[in-house]
Amino acid sequence: xxxxxxxxxxxxxxxxxxxxxxxxARAELKARREELLAGATDDVDLVHRARERLRPRLRxxxxxxxxxxxxxxxxxxxxxxxxxxxxxxxxxxxxxxxxLADGRRGSRSDHVDGVLCELTGAEAGLAVNNxxxxxxxxxxxxxxxxxxxxxxxxxxxxxxxxxxxEILAQAGTHLIEVGTTNRxxxxxxxxxxxxxxxxxxxxxxxxxxxxxxxEDVDIEALCSLGVPVIDDLGSGVLRDDxxxxxxxxxxxxxxxxxxxxxxxxxxxxxxGPQAGVLVGTRAAVHACRVHPLARAVRIDKLSLAALxxxxxxxxxxxxxxxxxxxxxxxxxxxxxxERRARELADATGGRVVxxxxxxxxxxxxxxxxxxxxxxxxPGVAGADALAAxxxxxxxxxxxxxxxxxxxxxxxxxxxxxxxxxxxxxxxxRA
Ligand SMILES: *Cc1c(COP(=O)(O)O)cnc(C)c1O
Numbered sequence: 001x002x003x004x005x006x007x008x009x010x011x012x013x014x015x016x017x018x019x020x021x022x023x024x025a026r027a028e029l030k031a032r033r034e035e036l037l038a039g040a041t042d043d044v045d046l047v048h049r050a051r052e053r054l055r056p057r058l059r060x061x062x063x064x065x066x067x068x069x070x071x072x073x074x075x076x077x078x079x080x081x082x083x084x085x086x087x088x089x090x091x092x093x094x095x096x097x098x099x100l101a102d103g104r105r106g107s108r109s110d111h112v113d114g115v116l117c118e119l120t121g122a123e124a125g126l127a128v129n130n131x132x133x134x135x136x137x138x139x140x141x142x143x144x145x146x147x148x149x150x151x152x153x154x155x156x157x158x159x160x161x162x163x164x165x166e167i168l169a170q171a172g173t174h175l176i177e178v179g180t181t182n183r184x185x186x187x188x189x190x191x192x193x194x195x196x197x198x199x200x201x202x203x204x205x206x207x208x209x210x211x212x213x214x215e216d217v218d219i220e221a222l223c224s225l226g227v228p229v230i231d232d233l234g235s236g237v238l239r240d241d242x243x244x245x246x247x248x249x250x251x252x253x254x255x256x257x258x259x260x261x262x263x264x265x266x267x268x269x270x271x272g273p274q275a276g277v278l279v280g281t282r283a284a285v286h287a288c289r290v291h292p293l294a295r296a297v298r299i300d301k302l303s304l305a306a307l308x309x310x311x312x313x314x315x316x317x318x319x320x321x322x323x324x325x326x327x328x329x330x331x332x333x334x335x336x337x338e339r340r341a342r343e344l345a346d347a348t349g350g351r352v353v354x355x356x357x358x359x360x361x362x363x364x365x366x367x368x369x370x371x372x373x374x375x376x377x378p379g380v381a382g383a384d385a386l387a388a389x390x391x392x393x394x395x396x397x398x399x400x401x402x403x404x405x406x407x408x409x410x411x412x413x414x415x416x417x418x419x420x421x422x423x424x425x426x427x428x429r430a
Pocket of ligand 1: 130131132133135158162203204205206207232233234235264265266267275276361362
């Protein structure tokens with residue numbers, strides 16, 4: 001087929017005016033009728049609402065907040081390689097649970113098991129839907145029906161309702177708290193280990209720090225107690241030879257220490273898709289694989305494709321730092337940020353000021369990434385009104401309001417996105 005034929009074909013596939021209009025009008029009128037019956041007295045523009053209904057709800061946005069792993073904005077943008085893998089997996093069929101060598105049924109976890117072992121030194125690995133699911137599955141599989149010991153300082157809330165005590169209850173394990181909020185010692189753990197112990201859980205206090213009179217037990221000592229240790233690292237880092245991320249716990253270290261299971265996120269500092277990764281001993285990973293919850297928290301083929309491609313990049317750490325957007329943004333060349341900020345300021349009539357970017361996603365909460373940002377003149381309407389107008393731009397531009405100014409941080413924009421951001425600013429002003 002020629003491109004012209006394809007175009008004709010696509011034109012023929014468009015729904016008729018009647019079809020489109022009737023379906024949107026029905027939905028809109030039904031919603032309005034319900035509002036009126038519920039007592040609404042406001043005036044609404046139903047045509048505008050119908051137009052909005054036809055736009056995708058999940059939209060591309062320009063992240064100019066300087067928060068690199070922004071959970072509300074979808075966390076990690078994917079590397080080119082991961083995007084290509086997703087497109088390929090989405091386009092046709094794939095050997096998701098099929099062994100090409102013998103034509104038998106295969107396991108979806110086989111696709112990343114090998115590379116996870118290679119990168120972390122673990123005996124086995126498994127990918128699930130997200131790290132919250134990984135922790136739920138790990139505790140259910142190793143300690144369901146038994147006891148789990150957790151330090152009081154680690155009974156944390158990650159956000160989005162993920163609280164360790166509640167997750168343990170859902171996993172069907174009985175929580176035994178040890179130590180105090182600020183200090184827990186090895187002897188506290190040892191004293192709590194009874195005949196019904198299932199596991200010790202260590203949870204990384206990702207998004208806060210306790211300072212001062214504090215003491216906790218390192219992973220090597222915990223593993224020396226002879227009880228299966230589940231180590232929830234949250235973000236975690238795969239490479240422990242990188243200064244910038246040295247404050248985050250390393251996956252390799254926990255594996256080396258002998259943790260039964262180490263859990264970490266696919267879309268925090270790893271820089272991949274939403275996923276949860278479990279690595280550890282063969283027996284512990286097997287227990288997770290065969291647990292009934294495994295099916296409920298399994299990873300889908302698109303995320304799996306992106307995760308495999310992301311992990312493959314880590315085989316060459318220098319290449320990973322360039323190719324993975326999250327790592328590249330954290331490690332951005334100051335000269336590039338300076339130039340991008342200047343161009344954005346010139347194109348928007350803003351000023352280049354000093355600002356602080358953040359990692360986000362509950363990782364490295366104290367790390368400040370200093371760099372330039374563009375402060376926009378808020379005009380008479382003020383900064384909040386300008387920020388709101390930018391959010392309604394096409395595409396939406398999300399900045400940060402700081403001391404009465406809207407700041408645009410070039411760290412979380414590409415060069416192309418920065419040009420696009422300038423157009424959004426000009427359109428919002430016009
Ligand atoms: C972020 C985090 C989780 C949850 O990870 P998701 O991938 O967002 O589900 C679990 N535990 C810790 C310690 C975390 O920081």
